[in-house]
Amino acid sequence: MGTVFSFDVRGCTDTSRTRTALAETVAFLHRMDQVFSTYREDSDVSRLARGELTFEGCDPAVGEVRRLCEEAERRTEGWFTPRYARSGADWDPTGLVKGWATERAAHLVTETAPAAAVCVNGGGDIQLLGGPWRIGIADPLVPGALATVVEVGAEAQSTAIATSGPAERGCHILDPHTGAPPEHALAALTVVSLSLTDADAFATAAYARGDGARAWLERQPDTEGFAIDADGGIWQTSGFGRWSAASPE
Amino acid sequence: MRPLGAGCVMRKKHPLRRAVLAGAGTISGIVLLLAFKPATDPALARAAGPGDPVASADVLENLSASGESMPAASGNALASPSAASVTATASAIPEASASRSASAVPAKTSSALPTPKTTSATSGSSGGSITRTVTGATVSTQYGPVQVKITLNGSTITGAMAVQSPSSTPRSKEISSTAVPQLNQRTLAAQSASIDSVSGATYTSAGYRQSLQSALDRAGV
Numbered sequence: 001m002g003t004v005f006s007f008d009v010r011g012c013t014d015t016s017r018t019r020t021a022l023a024e025t026v027a028f029l030h031r032m033d034q035v036f037s038t039y040r041e042d043s044d045v046s047r048l049a050r051g052e053l054t055f056e057g058c059d060p061a062v063g064e065v066r067r068l069c070e071e072a073e074r075r076t077e078g079w080f081t082p083r084y085a086r087s088g089a090d091w092d093p094t095g096l097v098k099g100w101a102t103e104r105a106a107h108l109v110t111e112t113a114p115a116a117a118v119c120v121n122g123g124g125d126i127q128l129l130g131g132p133w134r135i136g137i138a139d140p141l142v143p144g145a146l147a148t149v150v151e152v153g154a155e156a157q158s159t160a161i162a163t164s165g166p167a168e169r170g171c172h173i174l175d176p177h178t179g180a181p182p183e184h185a186l187a188a189l190t191v192v193s194l195s196l197t198d199a200d201a202f203a204t205a206a207y208a209r210g211d212g213a214r215a216w217l218e219r220q221p222d223t224e225g226f227a228i229d230a231d232g233g234i235w236q237t238s239g240f241g242r243w244s245a246a247s248p249e
Numbered sequence: 250m251r252p253l254g255a256g257c258v259m260r261k262k263h264p265l266r267r268a269v270l271a272g273a274g275t276i277s278g279i280v281l282l283l284a285f286k287p288a289t290d291p292a293l294a295r296a297a298g299p300g301d302p303v304a305s306a307d308v309l310e311n312l313s314a315s316g317e318s319m320p321a322a323s324g325n326a327l328a329s330p331s332a333a334s335v336t337a338t339a340s341a342i343p344e345a346s347a348s349r350s351a352s353a354v355p356a357k358t359s360s361a362l363p364t365p366k367t368t369s370a371t372s373g374s375s376g377g378s379i380t381r382t383v384t385g386a387t388v389s390t391q392y393g394p395v396q397v398k399i400t401l402n403g404s405t406i407t408g409a410m411a412v413q414s415p416s417s418t419p420r421s422k423e424i425s426s427t428a429v430p431q432l433n434q435r436t437l438a439a440q441s442a443s444i445d446s447v448s449g450a451t452y453t454s455a456g457y458r459q460s461l462q463s464a465l466d467r468a469g470v
Contacts, residue, residue: 004388006446008445008446119445121446124448125448133445134444134445135445136446138447138448140449146447149444161448162448163448188449
């Protein structure tokens with residue numbers, strides 16, 4: 001299995017230039033996959049884990065992501081960490097790198113070719129530049145239904161939406177303090193922020209933290225959260241309402 | 250840029266978008282990086298286990314665009330000047346021009362390569378609307394391949410069904426029998442809500458969504 005990136009570029013005045021921009025962006029995503037994938041034995045991250053590379057010997061993007069991981073760890077009070085070893089790796093940035101790559105992809109598209117609005121969906125985590133957009137938040141309890149809709153106005157410059165949860169796969173997020181799945185019963189947690197790098201790491205950390213994440217999310221600037229528990233109960237941070245449109249039928 | 254037909258169906262909630270679209274092209278594309286871990290949260294994650302295949306394919310790409318640079322051979326549905334959708338993204342771009350596989354793709358890719366199909370296209374008798382069906386790419390999931398077909402009248406989705414859904418195990422069958430009909434409804438619900446994209450951490454439905462997204466991309470809605 002893997003990740004789908006879906007692009008929607010609106011208001012591009014030069015279509016062929018936008019196609020070039022998309023091709024370059026796709027090439028960037030492939031490069032980052034080759035650098036960061038823990039499913040590739042020859043990726044920088046895999047070689048790092050085997051001790052065949054040092055951080056200094058890695059692609060420069062690794063250094064950037066490493067700094068972002070450290071910042072995310074600090075801002076999430078340790079609930080996000082790249083050092084929580086999965087399959088023996090000492091450094092696993094995957095909880096942040098997809099959001100980071102998706103955010104970078106959105107900017108790459110618009111930097112190369114002017115556009116009115118861009119939506120890049122990287123496996124369910126979304127970076128928007130411009131607007132307007134209507135983004136459905138999948139209902140984790142009812143496959144096929146939407147729990148709510150995030151409405152982004154035409155005036156918006158940058159909006160990011162990331163959702164974490166065990167979904168149908170069973171829990172794959174671990175409490176970094178215990179190494180076990182969280183004991184809470186949240187079925188999914190969505191974070192809306194300005195940057196998908198932040199939103200992805202924050203959604204991961206907040207899901208691991210459970211209901212305790214609500215107060216923490218409230219304290220984060222330009223960040224809102226929306227959570228659904230296993231019984232269908234919903235909580236959201238106080239400012240989430242400005243994003244949510246009326247629920248679909 | 251194709252002219253806006255008289256039967257043009259626009260999303261009512263986006264007056265600005267309408268203005269933008271009238272003067273500019275729209276491009277959408279879909280890229281599948283199968284080696285990227287699917288989970289959103291692997292930093293705190295454990296591997297999903299043996300059921301989480303590294304990939305049956307490495308890379309699947311389908312970039313499509315509307316506008317003057319479109320290949321002419323994009324199917325009879327889109328050749329009509331009265332086709333309803335302005336965001337049309339070439340449902341039937343010849344694969345050679347629109348779907349590119351990365352050079353590193355292993356031979357296994359063939360199972361998941363998209364074969365854009367516009368299986369039917371008939372002109373409506375009034376209003377310039379066109380009924381057509383568009384089939385999305387086959388997407389591999391943990392439970393088996395998923396492929397979605399949508400039916401459109403103009404740019405309105407009037408039906409969605411899975412032409413392939415997992416049924417190789419009792420569990421897969423169970424998931425398919427309950428989830429797929431609900432997913433079909435969701436397609437229609439999303440349509441009525443004018444959803445541009447969906448955020449979520451679902452898994453089987455991710456395969457459906459991938460295929461659905463590719464069908465939407467091809468249909469240009």
